Amino acid sequence: HQYYCYSAYHQDCHVPRAPAPGEGEGTSWVCRQCVFAIATKRGGALKKGPYARAMLGMKLSLPYGLKGLDWDAGHLSNRQQSYCYCGGPGEWNLKMLQCRSCLQWFHEACTQCLSKPLLYGDRFYEFECCVCRGGPEKVRRLQLRWVDVAHLVLYHLSVCCKKKYFDFDREILPFTSENWDSLLLGELSDTPKGERSSKLLSALNSHKDRFISGREIKKRKCLFGLHARIPPPVEPVTEDGAPT
Template identity: 70%
Template structure:
């Protein structure tokens, strides 16, 4: 993208996949990042790749490669007015594209993405689906940790923005990349923090719309997921069973998509959840064990629930067999 200077108003992509308005306070050319002050007066360093500046008038250089027009004029986005060489944009701009109505990838994502999942209908939803058929980076060039949870480039999803795998992201079972909830168009309900009980395939691997299937959950998984979500939302370890854990589960029962557990009568949910909390000391700690109220429960370790059911293990093994020799996938889901 073009240059950014101190004092510029910008849109900065956050780890949830959404763009937020901010003002550049400092620029670090060596580390290629900027200190951005957001509308709530918080300040964070943001990588240059995740900052999108406003432009005034029509630009005379490509905002991707900073080069002037070649044989043909640059194509300018109708919304942001940034100019592009047709081959610099992802996907490449078709020769027949109308320069008076064409909209760039960044603007499509800025309009279409939202909490709970991107829009599914209308012009921007259709444009987004086209954009998502190709990633704007080389997946093979990313440097991943041993569990394939984070990469050094902080590059994820269709938007190439930053992300945190446990904060409302889905992992593609084919390529292993993580995708923001806000950028996906396949969800029927919003994600909870740490919810990985999905079999998901991205648009690139599916060569079309994303595919998603809810994986089965046990009562232990449900208790773990609720506690993990509450711990991140409330920034506490211990929660009252009746007034917080059970209340949250009942209020969000349909959104949890619990499969075979969904039909459990309301009066039986309490017994099953309480039994799961009391019977799995490796995952949960109760108040009575630390000289607190026995109705309090917390996680032994603040981490998302593991994927351990027989169904899921079979699914992962099936993926592993379908991959070329030496390219295991089981570690992607640990």
């Protein structure tokens, strides 16, 4: 038994294998389901303390067969709806990271490596899961361009607000400014506040393949939306995290 849900497990039925009676004397054993229930958090799981350590141990193995999953052509979703370390359902564009090695998708709430919460559709990370690494996760932020920032912000707002068009001065720029540090923009993060507006506006106006302005639909010119509500594409990267 363990003290949280009080379920009993055969040793070999739990992943990873449960300790035998008498093993780890003096410590209470907590099952995988309860460890995840306690440790998972919006923005990223616990990183310190006994439950964080227990979670890392659980994450070295998956509670399902990865090779048995039936994936779509883009490796974005599987028929079994089994993802992450937890084995639960998910949607790749809603705060999930894809492991560069096994290509499985992992929930933000189950990862312990993020310094900032994810935005919807943010795939500008190079991530390796605990299973593939045999230890703690590894993550690296990729370098964004202004067109990527504009696309990411518009996509995130469209998911949150469930509408297509956003006012540049009232919505797009304020959101970008308020979340400037969370965007982890690397080289762009040093851009002076006074220049951010013109850089964003230039990206929105010069990439008509991605963005549509209010002027084109006979509305206010300061309105912008995505031609298609899809996350920004991520280009192949070099070792320094910059697009090729």
